[in-house]
Amino acid sequence: MRREHIDHELPWGYWLRAQLVDGKPMLVDDETGERWATLRQAFWCGRLGMPDGFNAPPDAQLELLHAVLALRARRGTIDSREERSDLFEGSWLFRANFLDWLGGVGILTAPPDVYHKAELTPEGWSALAMLHATRPDAVKTRRPSGMTxxxxxxxxxxxxxxxxxxxxxxxxxxxxxxxxxxxxxxxxxxxxxxxxxxxxxxxxxxxxxxxxxxxxxxxxxxxxxxxxxxxxxxxxxxxxxxxxxxxxxxxxxxxxxxxxxxxxxxxxxxxxxxxxxxx
Structure with a gap:
């Protein structure tokens, strides 16, 4: 469900249409016919092609993705050692695989072997806005309120x-x-x-x-x-x-x-x- 043109100023999924399906509220993609229960599910499963797990996207993985995008939005050029230590438990391989994945799916730019210079694509900015706005209550209660x-x-x-x-x-x-x-x-x-x-x-x-x-x-x-x-x-x-x-x-x-x-x-x-x- 990758779109060619995305408005980076709007949260990801702004094109989806809300509709009742069998009495349940769903989000429908009119181009593909896909239906999703939440924006996060549409992004994780439909856009990124990841498994649904327990009928809900995994908060921990989406929080890590959010952290990687937020770090680049905040700081631009990244200190790779600091990012590896803070976000990826010191694992070079974990970080490399994660950033390769985000570059491959088009959420980050993908300059070869220059992870600290990878930037958010327009879809990456849109995804950051959506992930920031749709954090579940269990996560919201653990974050500083009021940050935009x-x-x-x-x-x-x-x-x-x-x-x-x-x-x-x-x-x-x-x-x-x-x-x-x-x-x-x-x-x-x-x-x-x-x-x-x-x-x-x-x-x-x-x-x-x-x-x-x-x-x-x-x-x-x-x-x-x-x-x-x-x-x-x-x-x-x-x-x-x-x-x-x-x-x-x-x-x-x-x-x-x-x-x-x-x-x-x-x-x-x-x-x-x-x-x-x-x-």
Missing amino acids: VQDLVSLGLGPDPREERLAEVERVVAGWDAAFLRQVDAGRHSVVLVERGRGPVPTRQTVWALAFAAERERDDFYEWLCVRLDRWHAWSEHASSYNSRELTHKLLVVLASSLQPSGIDRPAMVEALGRAAPP
Whole structure:
């Protein structure tokens, strides 16, 4: 079910028609006659040719696909070591096969052997919008609320001075269910992860904190986090589902894999992560 021309500004499947079939709501492709229960099923089974499994597309695989697309939408050129460490459990073969597959089906451009330069095709952008909008409730409850595809593409990026960009991120993410924020407490400069609870009164609580010796070091690390805004929802799960040390370890692994010569004082970040303690 591959279409020649797709409007990249509209979510994938915008051409499907809703219709009752045997009393059940279905999505019908008038060109092929195919019928699907959901957009995600139409994409996973009809477009990508993957098996239906338990009568529903697998959330984990679609979340990985979403993460790969979101990472490219957010950052453009990709650090292959960091992506392999963060998304593919360190497996070069897993990553290569996955990106080859997406290139082969036309979701990513497919320059041979240059995975870090693969970009979203128009259909890839359309698929990202659909996957972002149709996450099931079980996934939505574990991600920062309020993020839009536009936030993903532009929030905190651009030519503005660093402090203006970081402040813009903090302003927008303040209402999310989970967000990294800067904090000063008793003269200590920290980055904290704040989450909204799920009780009768969903108050916000700090579930992870990382202190730095100086404000500049703290802001260097926060900028590193903001560039990776697309990964916040996944990283926050390591604090809420496990414990704060799990998140510290995850960030240390990803940071180490992204080490490159730059103006940022990476050793200071690593040192701070190494001495991180639960809040």
